[in-house]
Amino acid sequence: MGTSLPLPKYHQIYLVLREQVQEGRFDQDGVPGEHALASQFNVARITIRRAMEMLVADGLVSRRPGLGTWPVHGSQRAGGATAPGKQQKAHLTGLLENIVNMGLRTSVQVVDSALVSATPSVAKALSIEPGTLVYKSLRVRSTDAGPLSYITTYVPQSVAEFTRDDLEREPLLMLLEAAGVEFGGATQTISARLADAQVARHLDVSVGSALLSVTRVVHDMNDRPVQLLLGLYRPDRYQYQLQLSRVGNIDAKVWVSEELSAQFH
Incomplete structure (x- = not known):
């Protein structure tokens, strides 16, 4: 490799x-x-x-x-890894606006879009029953420098309906908003993973290259999950910037996040 x-x-x-x-x-x-x-x-x-x-x-x-x-x-x-539901999660303010902005400033290639049955892991993330119909979309976003991200999203059919052509015209969050979804926020986990052969081909990197991995669940105003996103980003073209400030008294000051922004090129 x-x-x-x-x-x-x-x-x-x-x-x-x-x-x-x-x-x-x-x-x-x-x-x-x-x-x-x-x-x-x-x-x-x-x-x-x-x-x-x-x-x-x-x-x-x-x-x-x-x-x-x-x-x-x-x-x-028997004594395996921590279950997904037990992992620490961070609620990121300003995230949804930032995501839409990125969608408008990049080009998109819709690799695949289909109505499929939710797997157990997807169903758990979206709080639905396994086998429930969801829209699965696979997109590659690019800037002038080349491919930036490889994104797989899942949206329950009961939340909104859209077509492949819709995805090529507008960011998914804007399509959900047009369908009447009122966003309440998102829960996001950021980690790292290695590129497999399929991802490496789309992002123009070597198999085994390190990528920024993002798992995001978007909720509506009633805290209902409306979208699951699994994103893989080239770290040389994309980064998150988290702004921190200290709060508390002198004996117990802690760092808290105030804002999240994304930079890409």
């Missing part, structure tokens, strides 16, 4: 697959077989096998004879 990370190939692939498992990529169809993964990452099957053994050892996947390899969710693990 074309990467400068000082890690063996099998460990790089393990990290990529681990992130995909945790975000629910394989909930419906299971993890691809060794042949398919070896072709995707352009490595030998033994390399894939070592990566899969690490996932099994971590309790993230289970290999079932004759049935393939499937994710093991938090409630099924």
Whole structure:
């Protein structure tokens, strides 16, 4: 794989697959077989096998004879990673206005848009039942410098209906607002992940490159989740800036956020 990370190939692939498992990529169809993964990452099957053994050892996947390899969710693990609902989350002020502004200042390519059944992980984030129909959209945003972000969004069909053409004309938040959604705020988690082959191709980076990862749930005024966004951003073209100030008395001063802005080029 074309990467400068000082890690063996099998460990790089393990990290990529681990992130995909945790975000629910394989909930419906299971993890691809060794042949398919070896072709995707352009490595030998033994390399894939070592990566899969690490996932099994971590309790993230289970290999079932004759049935393939499937994710093991938090409630099924014995002492596994922290469940998504237990992770710390930050409420970011000024976020929605900033997102719309970015959408208006960048170009968008709609890679895919379809009505699908919500996977368990998507359903949990949107507080709906698994199998509920949601609009899944995959978009790549770019600036004059090139591709900036690879964004997957999910919106329950009951919240709003829109077409691929609509997504090519306006930012999704503006479409939701036009459908009558009154936004109350958003909950966002920022972390990092590595680019897999599909993402690397769209963002013009090497497989295994570090990306800024954003998981965002947008709520309406009644605190109902109306959109789930899974965004991957090139850190060389996009950054968050959080403004902080100190509050409290001299013995217990703490830093609190006042504003969030995004910069991209």
